[in-house]
Amino acid sequence: MTIQDVPLEDKQRALSELREVKSLFASRGWFPGTSGNLSVRVGEFEADNFQFAITASGKDKSISTPEDFLFVDQSGQACEKTSLKPSAETLIHSEIYRLTGCGAIFHIHSVFNSIVSELFWSRKSIPVDGVELIKAFNIWEEEAHIEIPIVSNFAHIPSIVPEVTERLDPRIPGIMLRKHGIYAWGANAFEAKRHLEAFEFIFEYVYRWELLNRR
Numbered sequence: 001m002t003i004q005d006v007p008l009e010d011k012q013r014a015l016s017e018l019r020e021v022k023s024l025f026a027s028r029g030w031f032p033g034t035s036g037n038l039s040v041r042v043g044e045f046e047a048d049n050f051q052f053a054i055t056a057s058g059k060d061k062s063i064s065t066p067e068d069f070l071f072v073d074q075s076g077q078a079c080e081k082t083s084l085k086p087s088a089e090t091l092i093h094s095e096i097y098r099l100t101g102c103g104a105i106f107h108i109h110s111v112f113n114s115i116v117s118e119l120f121w122s123r124k125s126i127p128v129d130g131v132e133l134i135k136a137f138n139i140w141e142e143e144a145h146i147e148i149p150i151v152s153n154f155a156h157i158p159s160i161v162p163e164v165t166e167r168l169d170p171r172i173p174g175i176m177l178r179k180h181g182i183y184a185w186g187a188n189a190f191e192a193k194r195h196l197e198a199f200e201f202i203f204e205y206v207y208r209w210e211l212l213n214r215r
């Protein structure tokens with residue numbers, strides 16, 4: 001399958017979901033200093049053949065322009081001729097799609113997620129116990145315990161990918177890049193948004209809880 005085989009209405013739906021989420025997250029201050037990137041997959045999925053729409057690199061994500069998104073393939077190459085550059089972190093999106101077959105991936109930087117990733121870096125995961133929002137991940141056990149994986153961050157993005165491959169936990173729809181930001185995904189944009197919001201709630205909760213208990 002190529003991007004030309006994907007029905008136009010699917011591509012338009014993906015772009016309109018991305019526009020909506022981008023504007024909502026921008027209103028929450030979730031894209032400071034041009035950080036963050038968003039993608040939605042389109043068409044059929046095979047682990048070695050898929051396409052997705054992704055934010056263009058380096059843009060002010062609080063502004064809407066006709067040049068905010070482009071379509072890329074599983075290797076991160078633009079599907080159509082364009083002067084736009086895909087997100088510098090496109091290879092992380094590709095790897096998460098390859099591993100999970102999910103439908104949307106949202107990445108943001110926040111003070112809470114960055115601090116918490118450093119607080120728990122020595123154990124390589126953020127432990128969370130019994131917080132109600134764990135249910136947003138479809139984990140319904142009483143007093144559930146989860147561990148959100150933290151992976152190393154590098155300026156050279158391809159160097160981040162192998163640890164994402166190794167550490168991605170199928171039960172947890174997110175992964176933290178150390179002192180960088182959270183990647184959250186879901187079957188579609190609605191679910192990826194729910195997961196991202198739950199992660200951010202949990203990171204703030206963990207940060208404040210640690211502050212209270214470390215005094």
Ligand SMILES: CSCCC(=O)C(=O)COP(=O)(O)O
Pocket residue numbers: 033034035036037055056057058059086087088089107
């Ligand atoms: C200025 S933030 C550094 C890059 C980054 O981490 C990010 O999320 C945004 O990169 P993009 O290429 O997707 O704009």
Ligand SMILES: [Zn+2]
Pocket residue numbers: 035036037089107109180181
């Ligand atoms: Zn980033």
